Amino acid sequence: MNELKGRKLVLGVTGGVAAYKAAELVRLLGKAGADVHVVLTEGGARFVTAVTFQALSGNPVWTDLWDPRMANNMAHIDLTRDADAILVAPATADVMAKLANGLADDLLTTLCLARECPLLVAPAMNRQMWESPATRRNAAQLLVDGVELLGPGAGEQACGEVGLGRMLEPEALCEAMIAFFQPKLLAGRRIVMTAGPTFEAIDPVRGITNSSSGKMAYGLARACAQAGAEVTLVSGPVSLPVPAGVERVGVRSALEMRDAVFAALPGADVFIGVAAVADYRPVNSAEHKIKKSGAELSLTLTPNPDILAEVASLPQPPFCVGFAAESRNLDEYAEGKRKAKKLPLIVGNLVQDGLGGDDNQVVLFDDQGRHPLPKAPKPDVARAIVAHLATLLPAF
Ligand code: PMT
Numbered sequence: 001m002n003e004l005k006g007r008k009l010v011l012g013v014t015g016g017v018a019a020y021k022a023a024e025l026v027r028l029l030g031k032a033g034a035d036v037h038v039v040l041t042e043g044g045a046r047f048v049t050a051v052t053f054q055a056l057s058g059n060p061v062w063t064d065l066w067d068p069r070m071a072n073n074m075a076h077i078d079l080t081r082d083a084d085a086i087l088v089a090p091a092t093a094d095v096m097a098k099l100a101n102g103l104a105d106d107l108l109t110t111l112c113l114a115r116e117c118p119l120l121v122a123p124a125m126n127r128q129m130w131e132s133p134a135t136r137r138n139a140a141q142l143l144v145d146g147v148e149l150l151g152p153g154a155g156e157q158a159c160g161e162v163g164l165g166r167m168l169e170p171e172a173l174c175e176a177m178i179a180f181f182q183p184k185l186l187a188g189r190r191i192v193m194t195a196g197p198t199f200e201a202i203d204p205v206r207g208i209t210n211s212s213s214g215k216m217a218y219g220l221a222r223a224c225a226q227a228g229a230e231v232t233l234v235s236g237p238v239s240l241p242v243p244a245g246v247e248r249v250g251v252r253s254a255l256e257m258r259d260a261v262f263a264a265l266p267g268a269d270v271f272i273g274v275a276a277v278a279d280y281r282p283v284n285s286a287e288h289k290i291k292k293s294g295a296e297l298s299l300t301l302t303p304n305p306d307i308l309a310e311v312a313s314l315p316q317p318p319f320c321v322g323f324a325a326e327s328r329n330l331d332e333y334a335e336g337k338r339k340a341k342k343l344p345l346i347v348g349n350l351v352q353d354g355l356g357g358d359d360n361q362v363v364l365f366d367d368q369g370r371h372p373l374p375k376a377p378k379p380d381v382a383r384a385i386v387a388h389l390a391t392l393l394p395a396f
Helices: 019-031 042-047 050-057 075-081 093-101 107-113 127-131 133-144 170-180 215-226 254-264 307-312 330-340 378-392
Strands: 008-013 035-040 085-091 119-123 153-156 162-166 190-195 200-203 206-208 230-235 246-250 270-273 280-282 301-303 319-326 345-350 362-366 369-372
Touching: 008 019, 008 107, 019 035, 019 042, 019 050, 019 085, 019 170, 035 050, 035 107, 085 093, 085 107, 085 170, 093 107, 093 119, 093 133, 119 170, 127 133, 127 162, 170 215, 190 215, 190 254, 200 280, 206 280, 215 230, 215 246, 215 378, 230 254, 254 307, 270 307, 307 319, 319 330, 319 378, 330 345, 330 362, 345 378, 362 378
Parallel strands: 008 035, 008 085, 085 119, 190 230, 190 270, 230 246, 270 319, 319 345
Antiparallel strands: 153 162, 200 206, 280 301, 345 362, 362 369
């Protein structure tokens, strides 16, 4: 997916052991469509050579304030004039101190001082350096100056100590850059969402479930979080990574899902039911594994509560969004469910389009009518749903 297509990024690499991870970061940013221009400090070049970054970014690497390759010898200005952001990763304690105090004694710090674009910084240093009063002051000053700090994370460090100060992993930094450029259409909103299938136990090893992969819900949770919302994802059993900034509550059955939803609901502005909740569960779940015999076996099922319908019929419900998975008559059935559950918005999809796969084709139904969206990868469909949802939410 080209989520950074058309973005020009200047990546500053300074002298920390984590500089080796910056090589992978360049690869990931490039894979996401970004045009990456690396600026290497003298310290950074001691860990990874310019040749590596040039090969991975496909662009010249810059190290010298007086580089004659720059047409007018103004590298400190020209490099960022049409950049969408500067990211310094890894950022040593030394470079943070320089940035916080407006020092400009090499190409990277001069570029940062002369920039017109946003600056993001991914600290990487020993835990004591991170916790030192000087670095705390510098980090606080950078925040006041509008610089975005990405991390640091906690864990084992190159020096063998354990604590805060590790640079975030390249995947997390790439995700953070993608999130940074998303319009904050849902800033200040709290969203509770359901995801995946439920599993209704027949005995300790068997159960009733369905083939929902959770991809649509996890994509939507990621899109909502990247749009600035606080997201709680009540998820049935799926094995997908939890999107950055999303709180996941794991459940198995519809009854557990219902309890977790109602526990998370106070204060929520929006509830989105993406889960393929089992409509029925066995009346009795056997304590021990049911033994095979030659005789017929009947299973008696009882209806599960309809979580979405219950939430939507609260005296003061959040803004409720349903999903409708149909195998035919999409418009009629989806709109019928929207009316029956009194939902302002429902997302209809045919199971053959959306269940299990990476793409989906959906139609949004609201009081204004039907709004078909083109078939696209689920993360793209999720962003389009977010954009539509944002237009329907009441102002604060
Ligand atoms: O997980 P994927 O593989 O990515 O597939 C995505 C999807 C097809 C599962 C998703 O796009 C989707 O359509 N989810 C809803 C599936 C569904 O169960 O639809 P439904 O028509 O049975 O239910 C209507 C709505 O009521 C849904 O919002 C559902 O979450 C909710 N519901 C249903 C039953 C129930 N007991 N409680 C509920 O809250």
